[in-house]
Amino acid sequence: MYADVAVCLPLSRTFVYRLNEPVHAGCRVLVPFRRREVEGFVVGLRKDPPSGIAIHDVQKVLDSEPLIRPDVFELCQWISDYYLAPPGEVLKSALPPGISAKHVEKHVAGIAGTVCDRTNAPSLTADQARVLNLIEQSNGFHAILLHGVTGSGKTEVYLRAVESFLARGKTALVLVPEIGLTPQLTERFAERFPGRTAVLHSSLTKRRRIDDWLRIYHGEAPVVIGTRSAVFAPLRNLGLIVVDEEHETSYKQEEMPRYHARDTAVMRAKFGGAVAVLGSATPSMESFRNAEGKKYTYTAISNRVEDRPLPDVEIVNMREEYSAAGKQVVFSRRLIEAVALRLERGEQTMLLLNRRGYAAFLLCRHCGFTFQCTSCSVAMTFHRSIDKLVCHYCGEAKRPPSRCPDCNSEYIYYVGEGTERLEAELRQIFQEARIGRIDRDTMRHIRDYERVLGGFRKGEIDILVGTQMIAKGHDFPRVTLVGVIGADGPLSLPDFRAAERTFQLLTQVAGRSGRGDSPGEVVIQAYVPDHYTFQLACTHRFEDFYAHESRYRKAMFYPPFASLAGITVLDRDPARAATLARDVGKFLDSVKTPAVRILGPAPAPVERIKSVHRHQLLIKSSSRTVLHRMLKQLQQHLEDNKVGATRVIVDVDPVSLM
Ligand code: ADP
Ligand code: ZN
Ligand code: ZN
Numbered sequence: 001m002y003a004d005v006a007v008c009l010p011l012s013r014t015f016v017y018r019l020n021e022p023v024h025a026g027c028r029v030l031v032p033f034r035r036r037e038v039e040g041f042v043v044g045l046r047k048d049p050p051s052g053i054a055i056h057d058v059q060k061v062l063d064s065e066p067l068i069r070p071d072v073f074e075l076c077q078w079i080s081d082y083y084l085a086p087p088g089e090v091l092k093s094a095l096p097p098g099i100s101a102k103h104v105e106k107h108v109a110g111i112a113g114t115v116c117d118r119t120n121a122p123s124l125t126a127d128q129a130r131v132l133n134l135i136e137q138s139n140g141f142h143a144i145l146l147h148g149v150t151g152s153g154k155t156e157v158y159l160r161a162v163e164s165f166l167a168r169g170k171t172a173l174v175l176v177p178e179i180g181l182t183p184q185l186t187e188r189f190a191e192r193f194p195g196r197t198a199v200l201h202s203s204l205t206k207r208r209r210i211d212d213w214l215r216i217y218h219g220e221a222p223v224v225i226g227t228r229s230a231v232f233a234p235l236r237n238l239g240l241i242v243v244d245e246e247h248e249t250s251y252k253q254e255e256m257p258r259y260h261a262r263d264t265a266v267m268r269a270k271f272g273g274a275v276a277v278l279g280s281a282t283p284s285m286e287s288f289r290n291a292e293g294k295k296y297t298y299t300a301i302s303n304r305v306e307d308r309p310l311p312d313v314e315i316v317n318m319r320e321e322y323s324a325a326g327k328q329v330v331f332s333r334r335l336i337e338a339v340a341l342r343l344e345r346g347e348q349t350m351l352l353l354n355r356r357g358y359a360a361f362l363l364c365r366h367c368g369f370t371f372q373c374t375s376c377s378v379a380m381t382f383h384r385s386i387d388k389l390v391c392h393y394c395g396e397a398k399r400p401p402s403r404c405p406d407c408n409s410e411y412i413y414y415v416g417e418g419t420e421r422l423e424a425e426l427r428q429i430f431q432e433a434r435i436g437r438i439d440r441d442t443m444r445h446i447r448d449y450e451r452v453l454g455g456f457r458k459g460e461i462d463i464l465v466g467t468q469m470i471a472k473g474h475d476f477p478r479v480t481l482v483g484v485i486g487a488d489g490p491l492s493l494p495d496f497r498a499a500e501r502t503f504q505l506l507t508q509v510a511g512r513s514g515r516g517d518s519p520g521e522v523v524i525q526a527y528v529p530d531h532y533t534f535q536l537a538c539t540h541r542f543e544d545f546y547a548h549e550s551r552y553r554k555a556m557f558y559p560p561f562a563s564l565a566g567i568t569v570l571d572r573d574p575a576r577a578a579t580l581a582r583d584v585g586k587f588l589d590s591v592k593t594p595a596v597r598i599l600g601p602a603p604a605p606v607e608r609i610k611s612v613h614r615h616q617l618l619i620k621s622s623s624r625t626v627l628h629r630m631l632k633q634l635q636q637h638l639e640d641n642k643v644g645a646t647r648v649i650v651d652v653d654p655v656s657l658m
Contacts, residue, residue, distance in 0.1 A: 150511020170239025
């Protein structure tokens with residue numbers, strides 16, 4: 001017998017090896033490959049070898065039974081084809097690192113927990129009951145887009161739906177964007193389904209990951225909560241997949257294999273005849289479009305639980321603040337007043353600024369010199385606590401100079417505030433206030449989040465400052481004020497989704513306000529307050545935003561009205577990077593059809609990261625099939641010319657264009 005083996009290397013094709021013992025498809029094997037021994041997956045079996053090439057023996061069979069379930073195996077093949085991802089790498093990412101056949105054999109069955117503990121479950125509102133009913137009525141594959149405003153009780157719907165599927169002997173998978181940011185949600189599931197919930201995410205220890213994976217594999221944990229790679233969870237009889245905050249960009253894996261966990265989840269539901277529920281207060285343009293086109297069933301909850309009002313949102317024009325103060329200020333008078341009122345009333349405030357550090361960059365006022373990272377084409381951010389300039393792309397850090405290295409002037413200014421500066425200024429203005437901060441500098445571990453978020457929940461913190469990390473699905477009933485600083489910063493990014501991201505962020509962060517009995521308020525500080533994104537986010541008008549944004553996307557031929565692929569060419573040598581990018585462009589031109597438009601090649605917005613030069617091309621197509629065919633041709637062309645998949649990166653449905 002012979003086996004087609006997908007080796008765990010960045011290669012798109014499979015290789016044939018001779019088998020000296022029987023093996024099932026899906027099992028892992030060790031095979032000789034280019035004078036090395038590599039791991040691979042058996043993806044097919046055949047009686048006759050292809051003629052005319054030397055065939056090597058499989059060195060060792062690693063699994064007696066495949067650890068990859070047949071439906072996950074099918075899913076991996078879909079990913080490999082759709083995203084042009086190396087099949088061996090996709091299959092490898094479907095298993096926890098370090099798992100062996102021994103682990104599976106040695107696993108001691110745990111005790112199954114209670115089916116469902118409803119002690120803390122509220123009775124459903126009419127809206128919640130209607131949505132639950134829609135989910136339960138589904139027969140076979142069904143994709144539902146649940147558009148529920150923040151605080152509308154979506155999580156409770158998920159919990160009930162899971163319960164309902166468990167009662168039918170099915171299992172359920174709940175995907176969340178980031179576990180650390182949503183400990184509450186995980187807790188709610190673990191409480192409701194005690195002893196039957198497994199949590200899968202990458203910051204667990206290797207051993208924990210393997211143990212939880214085994215509990216799922218052996219059917220002891222029919223409820224799985226996890227981040228994007230949990231889409232591969234070895235659940236049998238999967239009946240329901242929930243994708244919470246489906247619009248979140250962290251569902252897209254930004255390294256090989258580059259799959260989108262939300263779209264992959266829908267495919268898994270499709271292959272397994274399950275229900276997929278995509279939930280969000282701010283659906284992605286893509287999912288909303290799919291609902292419009294009737295690919296997904298659209299259902300909405302437009303009111304918060306107990307008819308709590310959505311918060312009042314106010315925009316402060318920072319140009320006026322500048323004129324009034326005669327200088328750049330961090331906080332508007334309006335925001336300071338609002339924070340003071342919260343402190344007086346014993347209520348809580350959240351302040352969001354999507355930039356960590358103290359100052360965005362250092363600028364010489366005399367000659368205009370800015371301090372760039374030596375390995376990346378970005379400005380370095382000043383961090384006061386460590387008194388260093390830090391590159392947020394590669395981590396390089398150095399002492400800030402007291403004089404300009406170019407002109408020796410001492411007029412060096414700190415420009416553009418970050419969360420560290422926000423905290424420092426707040427401490428000066430409100431000396432009595434208890435202030436906490438959440439960003440990647442203060443949060444090194446999940447425990448750090450739990451400590452600060454726990455303190456905030458208990459009321460030990462009055463003001464919580466943070467990056468977008470604080471915008472996520474938290475539920476703090478005593479927060480009545482949310483402030484957004486520098487709200488228009490992201491709008492200037494060279495990304496066609498900038499407005500969508502800003503709208504989502506503002507709506508999500510506003511959703512943190514007024515979730516308890518007191519109504520909430522939101523203050524947004526911006527320099528271009530008239531931008532439609534602000535006007536529509538302010539009045540919670542998602543449909544109007546969608547319509548406005550759709551016109552722009554249609555006109556510019558961008559998703560969801562075109563299929564998109566990004567190609568990034570990498571090389572340490574700038575000239576070689578440019579040449580290779582030109583070659584790729586020429587090849588694409590030679591195979592393109594009228595359904596396709598190609599942008600570039602051009603230097604990427606961040607032209608250099610860690611000393612590697614980056615050039616980019618974007619392919620837009622009205623036909624997904626044509627786009628896919630072109631990409632396959634390109635892949636073949638590159639392999640024929642021995643250009644590795646690490647030098648030309650193909651990203652299907654990219655979410656980041658930086
Ligand atoms: P979402 O996920 O849509 O933001 P949640 O499910 O977190 O909303 O619900 C918001 C708040 O309302 C939570 O504190 C939750 O416990 C509460 N809640 C949810 N459903 C109900 C209900 N039917 N009756 C009373 N309170 C509810
Ligand atoms: Zn200078
Ligand atoms: Zn750098």
